[in-house]
Structures are given as C-alpha cells and as structure tokens.
Amino acid sequence: MIRSAQVIAGMLRHGGYGTLRWRLSERFQVVSGAGGNLLEFPYDWRLDNRISAEALGEFVAERLHNWRAATGYAEARVILLAHSMGGLVARYWLEVLGGRDQCRILVTFGTPHRGAVKTLGWLADGPGALRRSLRPLIRSLPSVHQLLPMYPAVCHAGEWYRPAEAPVLPGIDPERARDGLVFLREITYAVDRQHGAPSYQHMTLAGTFQRTWQSAEVVPADPGGETLRLLRSPAPGSTHWLGEPALHGDGTVPLASAVPVEQSLDFQGTIGAGRHGSLPSHERLTREMLGRLTFTQAHGLEELRGEPDESADPLDAVPACGLTLEVAYEYAHGEPVLADVTPAGAEAPEGVRAMVEQLAEEGVPQGQGGLATREADVVPDGDGWALLARDLAPGLYRMTVAPCGVGPRPDPVSEVFRVTGPFSAGGPADGVLASEAP
Numbered sequence: 001m002i003r004s005a006q007v008i009a010g011m012l013r014h015g016g017y018g019t020l021r022w023r024l025s026e027r028f029q030v031v032s033g034a035g036g037n038l039l040e041f042p043y044d045w046r047l048d049n050r051i052s053a054e055a056l057g058e059f060v061a062e063r064l065h066n067w068r069a070a071t072g073y074a075e076a077r078v079i080l081l082a083h084s085m086g087g088l089v090a091r092y093w094l095e096v097l098g099g100r101d102q103c104r105i106l107v108t109f110g111t112p113h114r115g116a117v118k119t120l121g122w123l124a125d126g127p128g129a130l131r132r133s134l135r136p137l138i139r140s141l142p143s144v145h146q147l148l149p150m151y152p153a154v155c156h157a158g159e160w161y162r163p164a165e166a167p168v169l170p171g172i173d174p175e176r177a178r179d180g181l182v183f184l185r186e187i188t189y190a191v192d193r194q195h196g197a198p199s200y201q202h203m204t205l206a207g208t209f210q211r212t213w214q215s216a217e218v219v220p221a222d223p224g225g226e227t228l229r230l231l232r233s234p235a236p237g238s239t240h241w242l243g244e245p246a247l248h249g250d251g252t253v254p255l256a257s258a259v260p261v262e263q264s265l266d267f268q269g270t271i272g273a274g275r276h277g278s279l280p281s282h283e284r285l286t287r288e289m290l291g292r293l294t295f296t297q298a299h300g301l302e303e304l305r306g307e308p309d310e311s312a313d314p315l316d317a318v319p320a321c322g323l324t325l326e327v328a329y330e331y332a333h334g335e336p337v338l339a340d341v342t343p344a345g346a347e348a349p350e351g352v353r354a355m356v357e358q359l360a361e362e363g364v365p366q367g368q369g370g371l372a373t374r375e376a377d378v379v380p381d382g383d384g385w386a387l388l389a390r391d392l393a394p395g396l397y398r399m400t401v402a403p404c405g406v407g408p409r410p411d412p413v414s415e416v417f418r419v420t421g422p423f424s425a426g427g428p429a430d431g432v433l434a435s436e437a438p
Helices: 018-027 049-071 087-095 119-127 127-140 174-193 277-279 283-296
Strands: 006-008 012-014 078-083 103-108 154-156 160-161 201-208 215-220 226-231 269-273 321-327 331-333 337-345 351-359 372-374 377-380 384-389 394-405 413-422
Touching: 006 413, 012 277, 018 277, 018 283, 049 078, 049 087, 049 119, 049 283, 078 087, 078 174, 078 277, 087 174, 103 283, 119 127, 119 226, 119 269, 201 277, 269 283, 277 283, 277 413, 321 331, 321 413, 337 351, 337 394, 337 413, 351 377, 351 384
Parallel strands: 078 103, 103 201, 154 215, 201 269, 331 413
Antiparallel strands: 006 012, 154 160, 215 226, 321 337, 337 384, 351 372, 351 394, 377 384, 394 413
C-alpha cells in the first residue's frame, strides 16, 4: 500500500493514500486495525488481476463477518475505495466472482475501465528511463496486459484495431493481449447479465485536462522492422468531449476510459482537472466523494420522494475549464525545476500561483505539514505560464498550481517529483527524464 508520495523515474509517480485516509478519519467514526472498519487491502499488482480479485473476496468475507458479529448489524456491507488498477480488481470481484451483494458502494479513482493507451508504450518500449532493464519484466506480467485498450486504438496500414486483434503489434505478446481483452470483457458481460438486479452504487472519479496518450500507430523502425508510436490524437469515432482531445485524461488514463461502459449514458461520478497519481488526494473530488458517502449513511430518506433525475451524460460532468500541468519525474540537484501550465477549456484564469512543498521521505498527507513550502516563479509563456523553482535540496516534492486573480476558478492541480544527485553541466544525470515518459 502506497501511503506516501513516491517517484520512480519514468515508471511511477504517486501522491500516496495518506491524505485520503486522513480525510476519512476526520469525517467518519472509523476504527483501524484487523478488527476495525477502515481496512487496507494491499495486493501484488504483478499478478493476474483475477487472482487479486479472489484474494479481495476472501479478505472482505472474513472482515465483514467479523464486523457484523462485533456490531450486531447483520446488514452491514463494504464500501470500496479503489485507485487505478485496483478498480479493475474490485470490479472483477463484484461482477464476475459474485461479490456485489456484499458491497454498498464502490468508488473508483482514475480506473481504466476500458484500458489505457499508455500501456502500449510500456509493453512496446518499457517504462521510462528504466525501460531497458524492466522491459522483460513488464512484458511477462498478465496484469499489465489487462490494462490494454478494449476499443480500436491501434492503427496499422490505415485500419484501426483493438490491440488484442491487431495483425502486427511490435513487442507485445498477442496471446497475453488477447487474455487482457477477455479480462475486461468478462467484467462488462457480467454487468450486462446482472441488469436489473439489486446492486451497489458505483461512483466514478476521473481526472482530465492533462496531456494523455489517446491512440497508437504501427510505423517503420530504423534500421528495419516496425515499432509503435503513441499519439495524442484519438482514434476515429472516439468521443470529442471538450476542447483539445489530447487533454481528455489524467495523463495516464483517457477520460472516456475512466467511465465504466454501463455508465456511458448514465454517468455516476465527478470529473476534475487532475493528474492520475494525485487523484486520491484531489481536494474537490474527495470532498464530493465524502459528501456522498455521508449521505448514504442517513436513514429514512426513502420517505421523502420526488421526481427522478434525468440520466446523467458524462459531458455534463466535465468542468468548463482546467489547468494542464507538465513537470518531469526527476531533476538533478542544482538543476532549475522547470514546469509548464496551460489553461484548458472554454475560459482561462487571469493568472496562477505555484507552491512547491518538500515532503518527508515517508510522506505526509497533503496540506498536513510538509518539511517546507515555497512559491515558484511564474512567468507568462504563450497561452500559459512557465514555472521555475531554484536551489531545491535533494528530496521529494509536490508542486501545486492554483488560479489567482479575477476570472474562472478551475481546480488546483498537483504532481510530485524528485530532486536527485549533483547536476552535471553536460546534461541530466543518468535516469533523469527531461519530460514525462509515455
């Protein structure tokens, strides 16, 4: 379980779950520990997600039985909060393995319900600066193949294919790709079979306005053969929701993929400008989630009735404007920390402020006291702003950008990065990325 912020060059950038846990403890009467009602379920992300889903079912069955026995509340059910791949693990248990009658609410943060194009880059070329050493490992993991898009996202010879059905997919095992598609389809088919049956509530929290890979094409490689090239432009027929298609997503998961298939015309969630690894600590998204969770704990509301709401369209949930933040995974000590912010959507704020917070190496909840906080320089740059912070000591940092001045007030957006060893005048140190990897 990632409790604190973590950065691994080109592979992982995560804000941690400490903030989410703290906010839950502040809002509700929770008891931690084996006999409590606020539990963590860490799982091995390298395994087939089916295996993790079975383990989740066993974990919930035991803890829920103990909680019902301890409280005398036989109707108690579980509330699941799941981020990214964890949402697929939870959905497989609920829908395919029959756990839905034990669940009251599922909340998914940035879960790739329909897969993520970024996975193609990981499998074809390896993750970021560690691609050469990690490529064989990544290609051996069934869980990673279960993140491949289930929709036509790969162009080959002018035709569009699902990754599992493409005639050529350089560097990707076709059998594992086909199993990944089967995994996602097992979930959607199980949902279809359960139509009309008593169910749990599924609240979807998704990030957008961050540059996100939308499709891929097979192109000639040098000196020969073929390779995959990731694209910001969507495949034909993909939904064009708002503004520039490249900004439809959280930097990892395309926005359309963060919406479960069954919610395509009846969206049950909230969308905010935010990056994938920071969604569990996103202030507005988690505030709205806590409000809805609080509402579900009320009793007697069935006595108050009114006309039902119309079906919700995901387009209606997209905020009118947002901020796009691009910051590298790592910077060398002594190297200026440069980042870019651009407005997205129909309107733009008058200006922005950027705060850089140093985090304890074990991490601390956002807003609950880092080691030090300083303001970065903000310089207008074209349609957006360039951010500059100098003389940062080696360590882990969180950069948060918020609107200022008159005009629209889009959500603040944040991302974590690391300052590493000495800076060489000849260029970045080994393993330091100049920009975010695919």
